[in-house]
Amino acid sequence: MRYLPHGPADRAHMLETLGEPSIEALYRDVPAAVLQAAAFPDLPDHQGERAVEAHLAALAARNRPAGAGPCFLGAGAMRHHIPAVVDALVQRGEFMTAYTPYQPEISQGTLQALFEFQTQVALITGMEVANASMYDGASACAEAGLMAQRVTRRARVLVSGGVHPRYAATTVTLADGAHEAVEVLAPDPLGIEDLIGRVNHETACVIVQTPDVFGRLRDLTALAAACHDEGALLVAVVTEPLALGLVRPPGAMGADIVVAEGQGLAGPPSFGGPGVGLFATRAALMRQMPGRLVGQTVDEDGRRGFVLTLSTREQHIRREKATSNICTNAGLVALALSIHLALLGEEGFTRLARTNHALAVDLATRLARLPGVRVLPQAFFNEFALLLPVPAGPVVETLADRGVLAGVPGERLWPDYPELAEVLLVAVTETTPPADIEALVDGLKEALS
Structure with a gap:
């Protein structure tokens, strides 16, 4: 065929x-x-x-939006209220049609917005520098493993069993071509895994999530110290960015790299996307950071300006020696997140986080009273794991038939672990x-009776 190059x-x-x-x-x-x-499929004739x-509306109506009824889905894709002004601003033509900002003289608005975004990400993660965003949290996690390998000149990457399995799988996939030795531990709902005892002189980094995929908040201080004693880096993963408004940021606990998924503060889950990956690190490691970095400077007249900086990372300059194949950023979604954070302010960010935590504590307390139900994590933010007396999958299906999306069954995330x-x-x-x-509460009570 004339348009297919492969014979x-x-x-x-x-x-x-x-x-x-x-x-x-x-x-x-x-x-x-x-x-x-x-x-050549037998497509229908053209229509008006x-x-x-x-026809397309009828197909779309077969899907159910998360906000159409009670929804308790999470597991890395959170549903938060996004003010209407966020959508109104990101749809302005200056942002919606902006091209890649390699020409700073005509891209000052885009560059300044990304600079503000970087500043916000650095502040909420407790780190010194952040880039202009990655594609999503999972790819940011994988890039962190590659960065740790470059910094330490070691190959072994240890991934906690509390890291979201999709993030772990992405890390394994990307590491395959980089000759990394990625060890992913088994899922750990009870929080008994020993990460410190597994760190040695061959470890490039330990990747750990907080709140983890089971909702458990983790103190990373001791683990960070153990990593540093062995010359390894600690990578902290955050899939719920709102948690950073209430809990101690990973940077304050000794993390060397913090990666996160910012979707929850930028837009609706929409079946998982679009996402925006957050990537922050210490200033000493800045030159090994993947992706774009917007810097602040002054022009010849002394006026403040913004440019893409540290271009030695880019493929068009370093070619095969570039730090990654990331050559762009999730600009529009990053802008949405930045606008939302600016609207909330520091006090509003913390207040919203407290509201989420209080709601989760109230629900967990009520569910723990149901016969045979156990709440697994002792400390959580706005998501937690329940241990039911029966398989969760059928219970979720039963409640879904009644219009209640009760949550994510463990077997959906870990099909290879029937014990979950x-x-x-x-x-x-x-x-x-x-x-x-x-x-x-009523649906679970009835389904379990």
Whole structure:
């Protein structure tokens, strides 16, 4: 075919490299019901614009928005109230159509917005410097492992079992081409894993999450000291950025790199995205940081200005020696997060965090009274794990049929660990009204009786 560059010989060579005998064998994991057998699918005839819009609207209506009823889903994608002014500002033409800011003389607005974003990220994480954002929290986590390898010149990366499994999987995938030895520990709902005892002189970094995927808040001080004693770095992961408004920031506990997912403060979950990865580190490690960094300077007339700085990281200069293949940033989502933080201010940020924590404590207290239900983490922010007396999956399905999204079953995140089948992750935010909490408590009580 004229528009496909690969001929039969090319495809045969790729199949041989992959160890697959045929194209059909390569796609054997795709269900037959959705596999397109014909090269040219039998698409319907063209229709008018209104008919197409009606058809697409009907397809979209089959999905259920998280805000359409009681929703306690979390596990890395939080639902917070985003003020309408955030959406209004990010849709301004100056931001919506802005191109990559390599020409500072015509990109001062975009560069200043990113500089403000970096300042905010550094403040809430307790670090000295932050970049202009990454694609999402998972890719930021993986890049942190690569950065630690460059800094320490070691290959071993230790990933806590409390790190979100998607973040851990992304770290493993990206490390494969960099010859990292990534060790991912088993999920640890009871908080008994020994990370300090596993750190040695071969460790590049330890990656740990707080609040972790089970909602547990962790004091990283002792772990940071143990890492530094062995010449390793500590990478802290945060999937709920609002927690940084209330808990001690990772930088204050000794973390060398802090990565986070900022989606919760930038926009709705929307089936997981779009996200914005936060990446902050100590000033001494700044030159090894991936992604863009906006710096403040003065022009020839002494006026304040902004530029992309430390361009030695960029591929067009260092080529294969660049620190990463990240050559852009999630500019519009980063802007949304920055506007939201500016609207909240420091006091509002803390107040909103306290509201979320209080709601979670109230719900956990009520659920712990149900027969056979146990709340696992002793200290949490706005998400916690329940241990049910029965598998969580069927319970969640039962409540979903009644319009209540009760949370994320453990088996959805860890299908290879059947012992977590009774674990249910429950998240509460300021968007959760009292009636929704009543619906969850009553629904679980009935489902477990």
